[in-house]
Amino acid sequence: MNNPLLDKFEAPFETAPFNQIKTEHFLPAIQKSIELAKDEIKAIKAAPLPTFENTIEALDRAGEKLGVIAGIFFNLNSAETNEEIQKLAREISPLLTEHSNDILLDKALFERVEQVHSQKEQLDLSPEQETLLSKTYKSFVRNGANLNEEDSQKLRKIDQELAQLSLKFGEHVLAETNRYVRFVENESEVAGLPESIKEAAAQTAEEKGKVGQWAFTLDYPSYVPALTYLKNRELRKELFIAYNTKSSKGDDLDNKSVIKDILQLRYERAKLLGYQSHAHFVLEERMAKTPKEVLEFLENLLEKAKPKAEEDVSEVAAFAKKLDGIERLERWDFAYYSEMLKKEKYELDDELLRPYFQLEKVIDGVFQTAGKLYGIQFTQNKDIPVYHSDVTAYEVKGRDGKHLAVFYADFFPRAGKRNGAWMTSYKGQYQLGGKDHRPHVSIVCNFTKPTKTKPSLLIFNEVTTLFHEFGHALHGMLAKSNYSSLSGTSVYWDFVELPSQIFENWCYEKECLDLFAVHFETGEKIPQELIDRIKKAANFQQGYQTVRQISFGLLDMAYHHQDPSKIEDIASFEKHVMEKTDLLPKVPNTLMSTAFSHIFQGGYSAGYYSYKWAEVLDADAFELFLEKGVFDPETAESFAKNILSAGGTEHPSKLYQRFRGREPKPDALLKRAGLI
């Protein structure tokens, strides 16, 4: 069968031939390219004496075709999927896991890597090559390559058990979420809900067979607005308690023992590999380096943010008392009165801002901002194939006028696209044989669609989302590494949000907004007074929010940086850890750990602190722009050179210091958030 995925890509810039690819092409192409990758590994092993070039560098180059094809497949599975593709994903995923395990568990291959690694002092490597060597070596070692046969078996068993347990954790939470529904018969009980939310609640009820009623579930899009807008205090309380007792009721969906097992196995795994704890293991590959550094970071922020957080809570409590005579502000009251307080203080809502943010103009504004900062230019290129008619492809040129990247933008929701917004790539960047292979980068969003009478008008949150994802895209497009595994966004987890979050800062600057924020009907520029209100509203309850994020980060670290056998009871452990961050009265028998999916199901264990860490970095880095001018060419050039183009070629602390001239400090974040 002729398979366009396996042929050389003939479209402009060797872009993916979306116009020729059919679903049935994927499986054979993946199988074939796994074989090719295996041959490449074989060749590495067959080479004479191991050297940096024939082993470490060759490993970075191996499996390129597989990477491109798998990239196309999984990107489509996120952005334009269907049942057939989803079914195929379940077939392809294990093939890829098996292939990567085959490499990482290959003893003979590891021996070669180890030999090169042991000579690293004598090899006269560049900093980038040193990074590649150590990253390659570590990827084997952290997967157990240094263990004896018995321990190696133990590790495999732990990994299998952990995979099962995190699935179980997630299934329990999901089942708890799905089995709860609260119907409301009387319309007066849903007072306060905005019309669209009310409609959604009615639709949920209808889907569950109760026409003419309203229904609330524990899904985010139902639960969050309910707690924010429902006037009915008893109903808010009931929903709050249902939400915060998930998987903690001692029945077959309880996660307390699952958590204990997960913690114990993660600890054993870390010990087996020679680390003091799971957090020590995780943080070895993070900018923050050690649990001590993370804990100090969180404690320090907490100390600064807590007074403001307490003020935030008092302000809401006073407001609730004045408005409704509430004597004791409870956890189920906080979002409700905060929302009203916010409206009263800033008189700002989404609809007021929308007319200034027409999508086409915002995109143009993003391009212009990138142009002013980094000299890059975007031109739509209709010859580049796309996977859906909503997708636009651009050719990107650098300051020197040379080809820099291909950029795809896919903005509107549709049935086959998952929620949220993300940046991804179809082809990485690397240099080989004197040729710079440029990347193909994409951003995928779910923005407000145009209607028959109106263009797509974004809410401000969508504008910052677009800038955020575009910041990631710049990290990809400006990449200038030799090796694909160190290129672009291939950086430590607590560093990867710096380019994205810093780019959001421009949305609050008049100089930038003037480029694109004009009223779609009158052409009037967004007034300064409105920008000021946007800034102020963005800082609303920053103290409270900061302490909340810190409390999750501290709980995560408490679970992972010490011997978990000391934890006797999950509920009392959580209560103890959260005590110093509690701002509202504790509600008996509620628990967050048993549904803390980020750290027990997803990959955020010993990593929750990253959210705040990245904020410190972006505020601190942007402060230099504020000092020198938001479009200051020198600062922009330094940011491009030291951060955006450098990818993961060196340790992020080094890269950051090169840009900032010193280590990051939290002061800029505290100042921006109004905490000092």
Ligand SMILES: [Zn+2]
């Ligand atoms: Zn991001």
